[in-house]
Amino acid sequence: MALKTGASFLRLNRLNQVFRLLSTSSRPEIIQNGGNNADFPGAKAPYVTEMKFVDENSYDPIPIYRVLDNDGQVIDNREEPAIDKETLLNMYKTMVQLNQMDKIMYESQRQGRISFFMTNYGEEGIQVGSAAALSPKDLIFAQYREVGVLLYRGMTVTELINQCYGNHEDPGKGRHMPVHYGSKQRNIVTLSSPLATQMPQAVGAAYAYKRLPNNDRCVICYFGEGAASEGDAHAAFNFAATLECPVIMFCRNNGYAISTPTNEQYRGDGIAGRGPAMGLHTVRVDGTDALAVYRAVQRARAIALDNKPVLIEAMSYRVGHHSTSDDSTAYRPLEEIQKWTQAENPIQKLRLYLENKGLWDAEAEKTYVKEARDMVVRTMQDAEKKKKPHWKEMLEDVYYDMPPHLQKQMQQMEKHLEKYQEHYPMDQFQKE
Amino acid sequence: MTTLTKKVLNLSRLLKNVDNHTKRLSSHFNYYPDIEKSIEGETSKMNMMQAINNAMDITLKNDPSAMLFGEDVGFGGVFRCSLGLQEKYGKDRVFNTPLCEQGIAGFGIGLATAGATAIAEIQFADYIFPAFDQLVNEAAKYRYRSGGQFDCGGLTVRAPCGAVGHGGLYHSQSPEAYFAHAAGLKVVVPRGPNAAKGLLLACLQERDPCIFLEPKILYRSAAEDVPVDSFTLPIGKAQVLKEGDAATLIGWGTQVHVLLEVAQMAQEQLGANCEVIDLMSILPWDQDTVFNSVKKTGRCLIAHEAPLTCGFGAELAASIQEECFLQLEAPVRRAAGWDAPFPHVFEPLYLPSRARCLDDLTQLLRY
Ligand SMILES: Cc1ncc(C[n+]2csc(CCOP(=O)(O)OP(=O)(O)O)c2C)c(N)n1
Ligand SMILES: [Mg+2]
Numbered sequence: 001m002a003l004k005t006g007a008s009f010l011r012l013n014r015l016n017q018v019f020r021l022l023s024t025s026s027r028p029e030i031i032q033n034g035g036n037n038a039d040f041p042g043a044k045a046p047y048v049t050e051m052k053f054v055d056e057n058s059y060d061p062i063p064i065y066r067v068l069d070n071d072g073q074v075i076d077n078r079e080e081p082a083i084d085k086e087t088l089l090n091m092y093k094t095m096v097q098l099n100q101m102d103k104i105m106y107e108s109q110r111q112g113r114i115s116f117f118m119t120n121y122g123e124e125g126i127q128v129g130s131a132a133a134l135s136p137k138d139l140i141f142a143q144y145r146e147v148g149v150l151l152y153r154g155m156t157v158t159e160l161i162n163q164c165y166g167n168h169e170d171p172g173k174g175r176h177m178p179v180h181y182g183s184k185q186r187n188i189v190t191l192s193s194p195l196a197t198q199m200p201q202a203v204g205a206a207y208a209y210k211r212l213p214n215n216d217r218c219v220i221c222y223f224g225e226g227a228a229s230e231g232d233a234h235a236a237f238n239f240a241a242t243l244e245c246p247v248i249m250f251c252r253n254n255g256y257a258i259s260t261p262t263n264e265q266y267r268g269d270g271i272a273g274r275g276p277a278m279g280l281h282t283v284r285v286d287g288t289d290a291l292a293v294y295r296a297v298q299r300a301r302a303i304a305l306d307n308k309p310v311l312i313e314a315m316s317y318r319v320g321h322h323s324t325s326d327d328s329t330a331y332r333p334l335e336e337i338q339k340w341t342q343a344e345n346p347i348q349k350l351r352l353y354l355e356n357k358g359l360w361d362a363e364a365e366k367t368y369v370k371e372a373r374d375m376v377v378r379t380m381q382d383a384e385k386k387k388k389p390h391w392k393e394m395l396e397d398v399y400y401d402m403p404p405h406l407q408k409q410m411q412q413m414e415k416h417l418e419k420y421q422e423h424y425p426m427d428q429f430q431k432e
Numbered sequence: 433m434t435t436l437t438k439k440v441l442n443l444s445r446l447l448k449n450v451d452n453h454t455k456r457l458s459s460h461f462n463y464y465p466d467i468e469k470s471i472e473g474e475t476s477k478m479n480m481m482q483a484i485n486n487a488m489d490i491t492l493k494n495d496p497s498a499m500l501f502g503e504d505v506g507f508g509g510v511f512r513c514s515l516g517l518q519e520k521y522g523k524d525r526v527f528n529t530p531l532c533e534q535g536i537a538g539f540g541i542g543l544a545t546a547g548a549t550a551i552a553e554i555q556f557a558d559y560i561f562p563a564f565d566q567l568v569n570e571a572a573k574y575r576y577r578s579g580g581q582f583d584c585g586g587l588t589v590r591a592p593c594g595a596v597g598h599g600g601l602y603h604s605q606s607p608e609a610y611f612a613h614a615a616g617l618k619v620v621v622p623r624g625p626n627a628a629k630g631l632l633l634a635c636l637q638e639r640d641p642c643i644f645l646e647p648k649i650l651y652r653s654a655a656e657d658v659p660v661d662s663f664t665l666p667i668g669k670a671q672v673l674k675e676g677d678a679a680t681l682i683g684w685g686t687q688v689h690v691l692l693e694v695a696q697m698a699q700e701q702l703g704a705n706c707e708v709i710d711l712m713s714i715l716p717w718d719q720d721t722v723f724n725s726v727k728k729t730g731r732c733l734i735a736h737e738a739p740l741t742c743g744f745g746a747e748l749a750a751s752i753q754e755e756c757f758l759q760l761e762a763p764v765r766r767a768a769g770w771d772a773p774f775p776h777v778f779e780p781l782y783l784p785s786r787a788r789c790l791d792d793l794t795q796l797l798r799y
Pocket of ligand 1: 145193194195223224225226227228252254256257258318322503531533555556559562
């Protein structure tokens with residue numbers, strides 16, 4: 001027995017020498033007496049002799065950073081962001097404009113004027129706060145409930161409404177469902193409906209930026225806490241960390257994915273809890289506080305540009321129904337909604353902050369709300385009068401050049417329409 | 433929600449002056465209800481959503497291993513197909529999953545491997561692709577690769593598919609051909625409440641994993657008298673819905689109703705008496721019924737919403753020319769969605785509408 005052990009010990013020793021020769025790094029210090037550090041390729045951690053399972057209660061929850069209280073007062077003066085007056089007003093006005101557009105377009109869907117719509121109620125602070133902290137050059141990958149980001153970036157109400165109507169001025173040429181916006185010019189990648197697909201894409205785009213000389217652009221990727229359950233979300237976090245990408249993964253945690261509440265969506269410390277575990281710089285913020293979101297994204301951007309990917313989880317509440325296809329009273333109590341429309345209303349918080357600073361008052365509010373609303377109504381009237389794109393747009397852009405089989409299908413349809421026009425709503429579409 | 437509602441009311445007044453000529457597109461077909469009874473006995477009026485709910489209710493009642501799950505299934509599902517089932521059978525049997533289709537499919541395969549009956553709902557067929565690997569590489573090959581030791585026949589994946597008038601790229605697709613290409617999966621598409629109940633119950637009892645694609649526009653479009661008791665319609669069996677001798681029209685799902693109307697138009701306008709077949713099972717498909725019909729009529733038009741290239745019509749056309757070559761009076765024709773993604777505002781021009789099918793049929797008859 002003793003001999004045997006001796007023999008294998010010898011063999012091990014020889015092996016060790018071989019490994020030392022092969023290894024590029026020197027052997028780590030092995031501290032004896034309970035402080036042993038393992039050197040597995042997959043984990044560098046201390047050895048212990050006491051077995052302990054860790055669970056979600058082993059760590060304190062990641063705290064929620066906020067700047068404003070519910071009365072719009074700065075809680076800790078050192079945290080007040082230095083934002084100039086013009087930018088602050090622009091942020092607030094974007095929120096109001098968004099809110100007016102949501103109300104009117106939601107109602108227009110109810111009346112059958114457009115086929116579908118989604119509102120942003122309760123998440124205006126997330127959207128405007130984050131957009132204001134970015135550079136216009138930063139590339140945006142969004143989910144769908146981020147219209148405030150798009151407006152702040154400079155997409156016009158006209159562009160957005162034309163998209164909802166799918167008329168010939170819709171930049172997406174009427175092919176996508178309403179609310180699937182996009183603008184190359186403003187660095188907003190056109191949205192997709194399949195959830196979380198944009199997440200690894202955002203990471204890839206960030207990697208491409210990183211390789212450019214003197215890169216000064218980052219990528220921001222918005223996604224819901226529901227979408228974060230998709231396999232693509234995990235892939236994105238892991239790729240971002242291992243490939244060290246200048247990307248901000250921005251989770252809007254609004255408590256619901258359609259009817260599914262967060263306690264049926266995930267366990268553990270939310271989406272932020274996954275960040276440190278996957279090697280991402282992580283912060284959790286109060287998404288109803290536009291200034292807290294601004295601060296978080298401002299800092300995140302600096303970290304990301306150092307090629308350290310960031311995860312932000314912004315907490316909020318989805319005040320509206322999921323979409324016009326949903327009636328949320330089927331799965332949540334009215335009292336729950338009310339709480340979040342009053343004290344925790346992000347628009348109101350920023351408004352109170354501006355009023356405290358003497359930058360806004362009731363009169364300004366009244367004038368601007370009216371202006372914002374009139375603009376939406378007017379734009380809608382115009383959008384409704386515009387024809388849809390020519391039907392041939394249906395078969396364009398599938399490929400860069402139209403392949404022969406598709407050309408043949410186009411001709412087939414052309415011939416068919418010569419005879420059977422009256423079976424189609426041709427008057428709704430642009431003519432040649 | 434009271435505050436919201438009030439605001440909405442005020443806004444309606446505001447919007448009254450806006451021109452109103454962009455009403456939602458109306459539906460592209462007329463529904464032809466089943467008249468013949470599937471089985472003897474008591475019936476009840478059900479639309480397709482209710483018939484599916486009823487089939488799952490029967491299964492959950494009779495099969496204690498059965499479970500129903502997917503995104504938002506707990507409160508009844510976004511199309512209300514699981515309405516009331518969680519209250520009836522408990523949260524451990526009817527439940528929400530996290531938002532992850534590959535998880536739903538893989539979890540369902542696991543349930544079935546362990547002997548349970550798994551009814552997995554994918555919220556839209558357009559979102560089944562994250563689950564493609566689990567379905568095509570796993571579910572489809574489970575029995576084969578284990579030499580018959582393991583199987584996941586207890587799994588049925590339900591997914592709403594097809595055009596609805598305003599679904600655009602990602603709420604309209606018909607992915608049946610992708611799954612028909614994966615040997616080991618059975619693929620079924622009902623045309624209405626009776627077919628849905630009989631076929632879904634058959635899938636749930638089937639020894640192979642099934643993909644059950646529900647044309648979502650049919651959920652509420654019409655009600656039929658559906659037997660209250662449990663019954664099955666055989667998988668792999670087509671139905672001849674109308675007999676004729678001039679041409680064979682083959683479709684499935686919503687398109688069956690388009691073809692029934694086309695047959696009527698052909699009778700009135702062309703004096704042609706066409707046979708209409710609902711394929712019902714995409715895989716395995718009913719070769720006998722199809723070949724016998726085409727041998728009789730000598731002409732065949734296949735129509736489906738999915739794009740033309742590699743749509744399941746291609747498989748049918750190839751098999752028909754192989755088997756019925758001598759009896760064919762004209763090449764087999766296909767009317768299908770164009771080879772483009774499913775477009776939002778162009779939907780009426782994208783689908784194989786009754787006008788397109790009639791145009792094709794006219795040319796087929798004149799060939
Ligand atoms: C892959 C995929 N599965 C399912 C859906 C259907 N769907 C659309 S939105 C949604 C909920 C998303 O919730 P969350 O990510 O939390 O975003 P929120 O709506 O709360 O902003 C679901 C299930 C989808 N669009 N894509
Ligand atoms: Mg959510």
